Amino acid sequence: MSPRPMPKGDSFFTPGAGPLRHAIERNSAVPLVWLHNAPRWILPVAMALAFVGGLLLAGVAGAVLLGLLALFIGWLAFLAWPTLPAGGRAARVVVVAVLAALGVLQSGVL
Structure with missing residues (x-):
């Protein structure tokens, strides 16, 4: 099966982005292309x-899955x-806040 064509556009990076965003986008390029x-x-x-x-596994295992x-x-957001x-x-x-809260609850900390 041949790979899907890349989305239209002339740049993979956000124009005028600061150094943090540029670094994260650069490091994210390979995983994004793989996905x-x-x-x-x-x-x-x-x-x-x-x-x-994450919901079914009790304790740390479930918390780790929800945290990940x-x-x-x-990251995608x-x-x-x-x-x-x-x-x-x-x-x-x-969504991120709810998943993080569920992870904390699942961990048994609260």
């Missing part, structure tokens, strides 16, 4: 498994942030 070329079903299935596993999922979604409308930004912040 782009992976079969479409892998990402949603892996995220669903991490979420369900929160970090992954936060950071990369997409400049192009998101306000509602999309708020939704991503809420």
Whole structure:
């Protein structure tokens, strides 16, 4: 199977970005291309498994899965942030916060 074509555009990086964003975008390029070329079903299935596993596994194991999922979604949200409308930004912040809170609850700290 041939790889999917890359999205249209003349730059992989955010124009005029600061040094932090540029460094994160540069370090994210290879994983993003890998995710782009992976079969479409892998990402949603892996995220669903991490979420369900995080809820079902008690203690640290569940907290780690939920924390990793929160970090992954936060990473994607950071990369997409400049192009998101306000509602999309708020939704991503809420999702990351809820996953982090569930991870803390699952860990047994609270």
